[in-house]
Amino acid sequence: MLPEFKEIWQDTLEWFPSEEQQQQFEQLYQGILVGNRQCNLTRIIEPEAFWEKHLWDSLRGIIPLGLESYTTASFLDIGTGAGFPGFPCAIALPYTTVTLLDSTGKKIAYLNTLISELQFSRVKTLLGRAETLGKQSSQRNKYDFALLRAVASASVCAEYAFPFLKVGGTAVLYRGRWTPEEAESLNLTLNQLGGYLEKIETFITPLTAGERNCLYLKKTSMR
Numbered sequence: 421m422l423p424e425f426k427e428i429w430q431d432t433l434e435w436f437p438s439e440e441q442q443q444q445f446e447q448l449y450q451g452i453l454v455g456n457r458q459c460n461l462t463r464i465i466e467p468e469a470f471w472e473k474h475l476w477d478s479l480r481g482i483i484p485l486g487l488e489s490y491t492t493a494s495f496l497d498i499g500t501g502a503g504f505p506g507f508p509c510a511i512a513l514p515y516t517t518v519t520l521l522d523s524t525g526k527k528i529a530y531l532n533t534l535i536s537e538l539q540f541s542r543v544k545t546l547l548g549r550a551e552t553l554g555k556q557s558s559q560r561n562k563y564d565f566a567l568l569r570a571v572a573s574a575s576v577c578a579e580y581a582f583p584f585l586k587v588g589g590t591a592v593l594y595r596g597r598w599t600p601e602e603a604e605s606l607n608l609t610l611n612q613l614g615g616y617l618e619k620i621e622t623f624i625t626p627l628t629a630g631e632r633n634c635l636y637l638k639k640t641s642m643r
């Protein structure tokens with residue numbers, strides 16, 4: 421699946437997966453195809469769409485974090501669905517720990533199967549609703565980064581993410597179009613939560629030219 425996209429990976433991500441990582445992406449893809457026959461994991465299963473919307477998009481969102489490949493940071497993917505953006509991040513950053521959180525039991529059950537098949541001991545799962553799990557003391561102030569794609573409005577995503585983050589941690593919100601109205605509501609929420617919008621990265625997806633906006637929210641205090 422990957423070789424024909426080599427130039428795009430290099431031009432747009434300034435990164436290219438090793439042989440081992442390419443194999444892991446391929447195993448992830450095959451595993452998701454199998455999982456889709458058992459439960460409704462994702463509608464994005466055509467190879468090109470999978471590559472662009474699941475792999476490329478997941479990775480494009482973490483590039484502005486400026487992480488070194490050997491980072492040991494902890495990631496929480498809230499509302500992970502079929503494992504995105506968390507799974508590709510775990511493959512690209514091989515020393516991180518990544519927790520995939522979702523409220524749907526069937527999805528988490530299949531992700532557990534996939535994790536053991538791919539022997540990804542650094543990837544864990546959490547079953548439950550973000551707003552409930554975020555109140556548990558074992559989960560609070562724990563993660564360096566939270567990733568949220570296609571889960572809820574930006575303000576609600578911030579409310580979900582902040583309890584889990586360490587002070588100084590960052591929530592990455594993967595969004596499509598971004599409007600001034602959303603920005604206003606998000607800023608009000610961030611004032612209450614103890615954080616701020618550090619930056620917005622706008623980019624165009626390489627195959628279908630879709631607009632993406634990734635928001636980087638910094639947690640500055642424990643509330």
Ligand SMILES: C[S@@+](CC[C@H](N)C(=O)[O-])C[C@H]1O[C@@H](n2cnc3c(N)ncnc32)[C@H](O)[C@@H]1O
Pocket residue numbers: 498499500501502503504505521522523524527548549550551568569570571
């Ligand atoms: C549209 S899917 C997006 C999946 C994935 N992030 C992606 O972009 O492909 C939304 C997922 O979020 C989960 N979800 C929605 N609200 C949630 C909540 N409050 N807590 C945990 N998971 C939630 C749903 O079960 C679903 O799997």
